[in-house]
Amino acid sequence: xxxxxxxxxxxxxxxxxxxxxxxxxxxxxxxxxxxxxxxxxxxxxxxxxxxxxxxxxxxxxxxxxxxxxxxxxxxxxxxxxxxxxxxxxxxxxxxxxxxxxxxxxxxxxxxxxxxxxxxxxxxxxxxxxxxxxxxxxxxxxxxxxxxxxxxxxxxxxxxxxxxxxxxxxxxxxxxxxxxxxxxxxxxxxxxxxxxxxxxxxxxxxxxxxxxxxxxxxxxxxxxxxxxxxxxxxxxxxxxxxxxxxxxxxxxxxxxxxxxxxxxxxxxxxxxxxxxxxxxxxxxxxxxxxxxxxxxxxxxxxxxxxxxxxxxxxxxxxxxxxxxxxxxxxxxxxxxxxxxxxxxxxxxxxxxx
Amino acid sequence: xxxxxxxxxxxxxxxxxxxxxxxxxxxxxxxxxxxxxxxxxxxxxxxxxxxxxxxxxxxxxxxxxxxxxxxxxxxxxxxxxxxxxxxxxxxxxxxxxxxxxxxxxxxxxxxxxxxxxxxxxxxxxxxxxxxxxxxxxxxxxxxxxxxxxxxxxxxxxxxxxxxxxxxxxxxxxxxxxxxxxxxxxxxxxxxxxxxxxxxxxxxxxxxxxxxxxxxxxxxxxxxxxxxxxxxxxxxxxxxxxxxxxxxxxxxxxxxxxxxxxxxxxxxxxxxxxxxxxxxxxxxxxxxxxxxxxxxxxxxxxxxxxxxxxxxxxxxxxxxxxxxxxxxxxxxxxxxxxxxxxxxxxxxxxxxx
DNA sequence: AAAATTGTCGGGTACGTACCCGTAAAGATA
DNA sequence: TATCTTTACGGGTACGTACCCGACAATTTT
Numbered sequence: 001x002x003x004x005x006x007x008x009x010x011x012x013x014x015x016x017x018x019x020x021x022x023x024x025x026x027x028x029x030x031x032x033x034x035x036x037x038x039x040x041x042x043x044x045x046x047x048x049x050x051x052x053x054x055x056x057x058x059x060x061x062x063x064x065x066x067x068x069x070x071x072x073x074x075x076x077x078x079x080x081x082x083x084x085x086x087x088x089x090x091x092x093x094x095x096x097x098x099x100x101x102x103x104x105x106x107x108x109x110x111x112x113x114x115x116x117x118x119x120x121x122x123x124x125x126x127x128x129x130x131x132x133x134x135x136x137x138x139x140x141x142x143x144x145x146x147x148x149x150x151x152x153x154x155x156x157x158x159x160x161x162x163x164x165x166x167x168x169x170x171x172x173x174x175x176x177x178x179x180x181x182x183x184x185x186x187x188x189x190x191x192x193x194x195x196x197x198x199x200x201x202x203x204x205x206x207x208x209x210x211x212x213x214x215x216x217x218x219x220x221x222x223x224x225x226x227x228x229x230x231x232x233x234x235x236x237x238x239x240x241x242x243x244x245x246x247x248x249x250x251x252x253x254x255x256x257x258x259x260x261x262x263x264x265x266x267x268x269x270x271x272x273x274x275x276x277x278x279x280x281x282x283x284x285x286x287x288x289x290x291x292x293x294x295x296x297x298x299x300x301x302x303x304x305x306x307x308x309x310x311x312x313x314x315x316x317x318x319x320x321x322x323x324x325x326x327x328x329x330x331x332x333x334x335x336x337x338x339x340x341x342x343x344x345x346x347x348x349x350x351x352x
Numbered sequence: 353x354x355x356x357x358x359x360x361x362x363x364x365x366x367x368x369x370x371x372x373x374x375x376x377x378x379x380x381x382x383x384x385x386x387x388x389x390x391x392x393x394x395x396x397x398x399x400x401x402x403x404x405x406x407x408x409x410x411x412x413x414x415x416x417x418x419x420x421x422x423x424x425x426x427x428x429x430x431x432x433x434x435x436x437x438x439x440x441x442x443x444x445x446x447x448x449x450x451x452x453x454x455x456x457x458x459x460x461x462x463x464x465x466x467x468x469x470x471x472x473x474x475x476x477x478x479x480x481x482x483x484x485x486x487x488x489x490x491x492x493x494x495x496x497x498x499x500x501x502x503x504x505x506x507x508x509x510x511x512x513x514x515x516x517x518x519x520x521x522x523x524x525x526x527x528x529x530x531x532x533x534x535x536x537x538x539x540x541x542x543x544x545x546x547x548x549x550x551x552x553x554x555x556x557x558x559x560x561x562x563x564x565x566x567x568x569x570x571x572x573x574x575x576x577x578x579x580x581x582x583x584x585x586x587x588x589x590x591x592x593x594x595x596x597x598x599x600x601x602x603x604x605x606x607x608x609x610x611x612x613x614x615x616x617x618x619x620x621x622x623x624x625x626x627x628x629x630x631x632x633x634x635x636x637x638x639x640x641x642x643x644x645x646x647x648x649x650x651x652x653x654x655x656x657x658x659x660x661x662x663x664x665x666x667x668x669x670x671x672x673x674x675x676x677x678x679x680x681x682x683x684x685x686x687x688x689x690x691x692x693x694x695x696x697x698x699x700x701x702x703x704x
Numbered sequence: 705a706a707a708a709t710t711g712t713c714g715g716g717t718a719c720g721t722a723c724c725c726g727t728a729a730a731g732a733t734a
Numbered sequence: 735t736a737t738c739t740t741t742a743c744g745g746g747t748a749c750g751t752a753c754c755c756g757a758c759a760a761t762t763t764t
């Protein structure tokens with residue numbers, strides 16, 4: 001059992017073109033030093049044979065390493081969400097290290113746009129061949145990506161998107177539709193005259209992500225002409241006291257609230273409140289497969305969690321750069337993640 | 353930017369052991385021709401350096417190919433479920449072809465255990481280094497795996513499991529828990545006194561898979577002490593006339609049935625019936641991300657589909673063999689797939 | 705004691721690609 | 735015409751591993 005020679009290599013191309021391997025190599029990497037005539041001849045043969053370079057041999061022979069930069073929020077005390085993408089990134093790194101790819105991590109503070117700028121500046125000075133970033137701050141991200149574009153450094157957005165043309169690709173959820181799914185689940189068993197509240201627990205209420213999610217959520221109500229006003233609760237202070245106070249007030253003012261939708265991973269704060277105040281009659285839906293959330297899911301105070309595979313986002317984000325830079329493959333410009341539904345019953349088998 | 357030499361290769365091992373590269377190579381592949389003393393010395397150095405063979409170079413230098421056999425049901429007129437695993441298998445093949453791995457496909461007829469035996473026989477004669485199979489027929493599969501074990505051919509089960517010790521691994525759903533999830537979803541908005549029916553549409557009602565799913569389903573009712581008897585409907589003839597007749601009868605006899613759980617991918621047959629008889633008041637849940645099912649999901653006659661990522665099962669099944677045979681890595685003996693919940697709203701982003 | 709066999713090992717080439725270096729011919733400049 | 739530069743290409747080695755072949759010594763057989 002020996003490898004069949006179905007694949008042609010540079011050697012065969014060189015033979016057919018009556019040139020040396022080196023000349024073929026020059027054409028493939030379009031380096032200079034080849035006459036237009038021979039170049040065309042070789043390119044024709046390459047097309048004819050549908051030549052696919054042997055990546056094994058290529059990476060083996062190449063002494064170059066490829067350095068990628070990753071720019072993401074640091075894991076904070078407030079939420080350990082960013083652990084998951086980081087795991088995916090690390091997994092990808094381990095997988096492609098042997099192909100000569102290195103990854104350097106840069107972290108910024110989600111409460112401080114300046115830290116984003118600082119780290120972005122370091123990346124621009126660092127001579128990286130590719131960048132993966134979460135554009136949490138839209139304006140800052142836009143400036144940075146403009147700079148990358150000028151330096152011809154490919155970059156991938158993930159977790160959330162920025163309307164932009166120059167990025168290599170976006171990997172993340174379709175946020176509008178995600179909110180839409182949330183509304184479906186929340187209203188699935190809702191009875192008439194029961195009311196619904198959207199809860200946003202965050203210092204930045206006007207974050208682009210939250211807006212998209214809420215639009216999707218409200219659209220579902222419109223599309224299905226569900227009656228009743230959807231209440232909106234903004235909790236800017238994320239400490240448990242503020243949360244308790246605001247939720248208490250809302251529930252007192254609106255006795256018919258029987259379902260709540262939290263637009264981010266802070267849903268566990270609401271669950272804690274519901275548990276303490278003994279309100280097991282309220283359906284609760286929120287985001288992300290975090291330990292704290294799973295705990296409340298198991299206790300029954302969260303009905304569903306929606307999740308967009310953050311670990312896989314990190315993994316695929318790195319891989320999108322690897323595929324373009326090393327394999328020279330084209331990648332899809334937009335790669336939407338599934339909108340996963342997690343319940344107490346299936347959470348044990350969920351892959352983040 | 354040059355590759356750092358953080359990795360040690362055979363050359364370094366040879367240097368430290370005062371032997372040639374060839375001798376080190378003999379130890380690594382434990383071929384004969386090395387004295388016990390040198391063998392030990394080399395093995396010690398390998399451990400000390402934590403030597404990781406360079407797979408690129410290894411596969412490049414090796415002229416051997418590895419042949420894998422895949423044994424799965426053929427795509428039938430009754431269901432195109434098996435297209436998905438096949439896609440995953442093909443994707444895996446494309447990915448590892450360059451490492452010298454070939455895959456040969458063997459198909460059997462789900463209605464004919466003998467066809468399984470026939471194809472299994474062909475595989476045993478074919479000198480394959482690994483086998484991936486769906487053990488749809490338990491007894492036949494057990495016999496075949498016994499034979500593989502004797503020939504020291506590693507094999508992986510997927511889609512459904514057979515209690516067994518010798519298989520390399522199992523990749524597929526936790527069927528019991530999957531039924532449990534189905535019950536949760538089906539009862540989530542069920543009101544008092546409304547009744548539930550489990551529908552099995554299959555020639556083999558006593559299939560091990562279905563039994564596990566139903567056990568999980570019923571366990572949920574027990575665990576939550578839900579009242580009311582769960583009806584059971586067995587439809588052995590899968591044509592639409594038989595389905596219509598039996599369902600009509602059941603619904604006439606039991607007017608309170610408001611929810612139905614189909615234990616396999618034939619759920620679209622029930623959906624068609626509900627549509628034709630205008631029964632949009634009945635919740636319906638079933639299995640698998642098939643075109644026909646999605647159609648009914650979108651129309652609203654199926655509430656939820658449960659799915660176990662069949663394509664990924666195929667992909668991972670092949671990869672489990674690749675990882676053991678080529679990379680020499682250990683693989684987890686059991687790899688449970690997530691129990692995915694698909695609705696009209698999130699189906700567009702589902703990855704099968 | 706000579707010959708044959710066996711056990712141990714090293715030399716060397718190949719896998720397909722990358723890239724350095726060298727060279728011959730053509731063209732430019734004096 | 736002599737010298738220099740540029741263009742266009744080939745030779746050859748290296749990457750890390752696999753494995754063939756042959757050398758040499760130790761051991762057994764005749």
